Amino acid sequence: MAPVTSERPTEGGISPEVKKDRKKEEELSEEDQKLNDDLESLVEKLNEPHTESDAYTQSLTELKEHIRDSTTSMTAVPKPLKFLRPHFPLLTEVYEKWSTKFGADNNAVVSLADILSVLAMTYSDDGKRDSLNYRLLSSQDTIVDWGHEYLRHLALEIGEAYQENLGTDESLIHKLTQLSMKIVPYFLKHNAEADAVDLLLEIENIDKLPQFVDENTFARVCLYMVSCVPFLAPPDDLSFLNTAYTIYLSNNQWPQALTLAIKLDDVDLIKQVFNSTDDESIHKQLGFVLSQQYNNFDYGGENAEVQEAISNTKLHEYYSYLTKELNLLDPKTPEDIYKSHLEYPKYLFGSSGAIDSAKQNLAAAFVNGLLNFGFGSDKLVQTEEDNKSWIYKTKGQGMVSTTASLGWIHQWSADEGLQVLDKYTESTEDEVKAGALLGTGIVSSRVHDESDAAFALLQEYVLDPKKALQTSSIMGLGIAFSGTSNEDVCSLLLPLISDLDVSLEISCIAALSLGHVFVGTCNGEITSSILQALLEGDIVGLSSKYVKFMALGLGLLYMGKHEQIEDVLEAISAIEYPISKSLKVLVNICAYAGTGNVLQIQSLLQMCTAKPKDTSAEEKLLEQSEEDQMKKEQQPSGEENNETIEADGDVVMEDATEAPELTNAAAATAPTNTTANTEESKPKVEDKSSTEENEKVDEDEEEEDELYQGFAVLGLAIIAMGEDIGQDMSLRHFSHLMHYGNSLIRRSVPLAMGLVSASNPQMKVFDTLSRYSHDPDLEVAQNAIYAMGLVGAGTNNARLAQLLRQLAVYYIKNADTLFMVRIAQGILHLGKGTLTLNPFNTERSILSKASLASLLTIAVALLDPKDFVLNDSYTEVSHQLLYFLTPAIQPRMLVTVDENLEPIKVNVRVGQAVDVVGQAGKPKTITGWVTQSTPVLLNYGERAELENTEEWISLSNSLEGITILKKNPDYMETDS
Secondary structure (H helix, E strand, C coil), X not given: CCCCCCCCCCECCECHHHHHHHHHHHCCCHHHHHHHHHHHHHHHHHHCCCCCHHHHHHHHHHHHHHHHCCCCCCCCCCHHHHHHHHHHHHHHHHHHHHHHHHCCCCHHHHHHHHHHHHHHHHCCCCCCCHHHHHHHHCCCCCHHHHCHHHHHHHHHHHHHHHHHHCCCCHHHHHHHHHHHHHHHHHHHHCCCHXXXXXXXHHCCCHHHHHHHCCCCCHHHHHHHHHHHHHHCCCCHHHHHHHHHHHHHHHCCCHHHHHHHHHHHCCHHHHHHHHHCCCCHHHHHHHHHHHCCCCCCCCCCCCCHHHHHHHHCCCHHHHHHHHHHHCCCCCCCCHHHXXXXXXXXXXXXXXXXXXXXXXXXXXXXXXXXXXXXXXXXXCCCCCCCCCCCCCHHHCCCHHHHHHHHHHHHHCCCCHHHHHHHHHHHHCCCCHHHHHHHHHHHHHHCCCCCCCCCHHHHHHHHHCCCCCHHHXXXXXXXXXXXXXXXXXXXXXXXXXXXXXXXXXXXXXXHHHHHHHHHHCCCCCCHHHHHHHHHHHHHCCHHHHCCCCHHHHHHHHXXXXXXXXXXXXXXXXXXXXXXXXXXXXXXXXXHHHHCCCCCCHHHXXXXXXXXXXXXCCCCHHHHHHHHCHHHHHHHHHCCHHHCCHHHHCCCHHHHHHHHHHCCCCCHHHHHHHHHHHHHHHCCCCCHHHHHHHHHHHHHHHHHHHHHXXXXXXXXXXXXXHHHCCCHHHHHHHHHHHHHHHHHCCHHHHHHHHHHHHHHCCCCCCHHHHHHHHHHCCCCCHHHHHHHHHHHHHHCCCCCCHHHHHHHHHHHHHCCCCHXXXXXXXXXXXXXXHHHHXXXXXXXXXXXXXXXXXXXXXXHXXXXXXXXXXXXXXXXXXXXXXXHHHHHHHHHCEECEEEEECCCCCECCCEEEEEEECCCCCCCCCCCCEEEEEEEECCEECCCCEEEEECCCCCEEECCCCCCEEXXXXXXXXXXXXXX
C-alpha cells in the first residue's frame, strides 16, 4: 500500500504550491507592469506591416529612450532589457524583413540593429556574437550612448572575433579595428584604462594607444602596461614597453621613460631621453638613474656634473655623508660580529687558530673588508704600527686575498685606494703584489673617469710570466670594468682565450672576465673565440674544473637576450658531449634571467628530475652474466645496492637523501671497488689497468653528466627572481629537489635559495637554510651557510646573526666550514648594514645584469666549494673568486640633494610598498610608514615618499639612491 502524503499531485513535475509562489514572484508592481505593457506595445507596432520605414521611426525612438533612461542597481539587469529579452527572436525576424524590404542602409533598419546589439547582451547566442554582428550592421557613432557594461561586452566579442578571423577575413579585421578605435577613448575617459589596454592588445594595435592618452590618464595606463609585461609573450612584451616609453616621453616623464629604455636595453632610446629636454637638473637626475646600469655611458653633453653622476665619481662622497649621518664612521673589527666571548670563550677563537690559524686569519681579512666596505679605514689590515702585519699572518693565496681586501675598504674612492695599494705593488713577494693588482681592479669597480687608472696599471701584467700576477690582473680588469663593454679590455684579454701557449686556467679566467665586462651585449668576437676554444679542446681539457667558467663567460654575454641565442645554441651542438649540455643550459638560463618564463622553468625542472645517462660498472657486469642476473632478481629488496635501485627514480633519490654523507669521491670509487670484488678470479694486471681507466672515465663523465643539473637548479632561481609569484613557487620546488635530488642538486639548492632571496631575509627561507646548514654532506652545509649570508646581505638581521654564531660553535673543529661561516657573517654585516646585494633597483623594476653576473659567478664556483673557494692550493685561483661579488654591492640608501647636488635634509615617509595597479581613485602607495629625515636606508620591498610634497618637487618618480629635489616656486610657508 502506497504511503499517504499530504502533498497535492503535481503538474509537469511542479507542485501547485511552487507554481503559486513563482506566480507571486512574477507579479509586477504597477510601474513595472506599465513599462512592460508599453514595451510590448512598441514591439507589436514594429511588427506591423507598413510600406514606409518612416512609420516605425517613432516606435524605435521610444524604445531607445526606454532602454537608455533605465536606472537600476549595478547588480541587476536593467528592466527594459529584462522585459524585452523574450521578444528578441521576434525582433530579429523583424530586422530580416526590414532589411529585405527597405535595404540594410535604411535609417530605421540601422536603428533597429542598434537596439538588437544591446538586447543581444542578455540573450545567449551560443557563440554567434550577435552584439558584435548587429553593431557592425548599425551606426558606430552611437556606440558610446549605451554605457560602460555594453562596451565591455562588445570589447570581449571583438577580441574573440579578431583572433578567430585573423589572416582569413581582412575586411572584417579592418572593421573590428575601426570599431575598437571608437571604444578605447570611452574606456580611457571613464577610468577603465585596463579595459582599453586589453582591447588594443587583443586586436594587436597597442602602438595606437598614445594618441588617446592625455595628462590625466597616462600614469594609470603606463603603470598597468608595465605591470603586464612579465605575463606577456614576445613580441607583445616589447611592444608594451615601447608604447609606455613613448607615452612617458610625450608627457615629459623623463625618469620613467629612461627606466623603460634601460629595460629595453636600447642605447638610442636612452640618448633620446637626454635629448628631449634641455633642463640640466633633469639631466643630472637621469645620470643618477643611469649610473646603476651604464656607468660608462657618454651622454654627449657639455655639463661635467652630468657625466660625473653617470660615472659614479661622487658615489663615495654621498656614501660617506650617509655613514656620517648614521654615526657609523668608527671602524669595526671582525670580533665585533663574531662575539666569541658570548659562547665558549676558551675554545671558539683559540681553538680555531690552533686548527688552521692562516685560514681563520684569511677569513678575518674577508670579514674585515666586507664589514668596513667603502669606509676607508679599519683596525685590522691597515694598522699604524705595521701595514703588512696582518697580510703576513696568512700564507700563499691567502696573502693575495688579504691584500686585495684593501680594495673593498676603499671602495668607490679610486684615488685614495690606489695610493694605499701603490706601496704593495712594489712588494718583492709575488702574492702581495698580485693582491695589490686585484685590489686595484676592485677599488675601481662601478666608478669610471677619463683616466681609467685601473686599466693603465693592470694591462702590463696581463701577459706576465708569473701566474699569480697574470690571474690577478685579469680578474681585476673583469671586476673593474664589469658591465662597461670596454673595447680596450676586449683587445687585451681576447687573445688569451684561444692562445694555446697559456694554461687552460688562464684562458677560462680571461673568458669569465670578458663575460663580466661585456655582460648582455652578445659580443660576436668573444662568442666565436670561446666557441672555437671549446671546439678545439680535447677531452682532458673539456673535463677540467675551470671549463665551467669559460662556459659561464659565454652565458653572461647573452644575459637577458633570449631572442638572440638560437645561433649560439646551434653552434654549441658541435662541441663534445660532456660540456655541450651544460653550456646550453648556462646560455639559456642567462638569456631568460629575470623574465619569469614558465616554459623555461618547466624545462629546467625536467632536467633536475632526469637520471644520469651512464650506467655503473656493476650494472654492466650484471647484464653480461645470466647467473648474476638471476641472483639479482632473487635478492631481497632490502639488500639491493644503490645502483640496482636506480630503476626507480623516487627510491634512488630517497636513498641519496637518507645517506648524504656519501661524497662524490666515495660515489666515484664505489663502482670500482665493486668491480674489483666481482672480478677476483681475473689476473691482477688486467684488473688494475682496466679499473684505473674505468675509474677516471666514469668519474669525469658522471660529474659532467650531472653538472648541467646544478646549473638548472641555479637557473630556476635566476629566471624566477623577476616576479614575486614565481619566487614563492620556486621555493616550493627547491624543497622537493632537496628531498629527492642527487648530491649535486642538493648542493645547488641552497645557492639557488640565496640567489632568489638576496638581501631579503624572510624567516621561512633562512630557517630552511639553517636546517640545511647541519646537513651530513659538508658541501651542502657549506653552501647553505653562504646562502644564509646572501639572504641577509647588508641587513644586520639579528636572528641570522645569532644562527651564524651558533654555527661557528658547531663547526669549531672544521676549518673549511668555519671559514664559510665567517664569510657569511661578513656578508650579513656588509658595510655595517648599509649595503645590499639585491640585483634589482629603481623599485625592483630594473635588473642589473652586472650584479646578477657577480652573484651567479660565486654560485657556479660553489657548486664545487672544495675545488675553488675552500681550496688551499698555493698555485690555483680559489677564494679570490669571492671578489667577483664586488660589482653587485651597492648602497641601499636614499640621499636627497638640491639642484647643485648638495645634500639636504627633508622628511620622508618610509613604508612597505603597495601594489596599486588597477585600483580606483588615488590609493596610498605605502603602508605602515615611519617618518624619517634623510638620508635613510631602504630595506627590501620598502618605498619612500616626501612628507611635504607642496614644499619640494622630486625630479625622480621614485625616491631611491640619489634624488634631486627642487623648491616648489608656488609654495608659501604658513605660520603655525
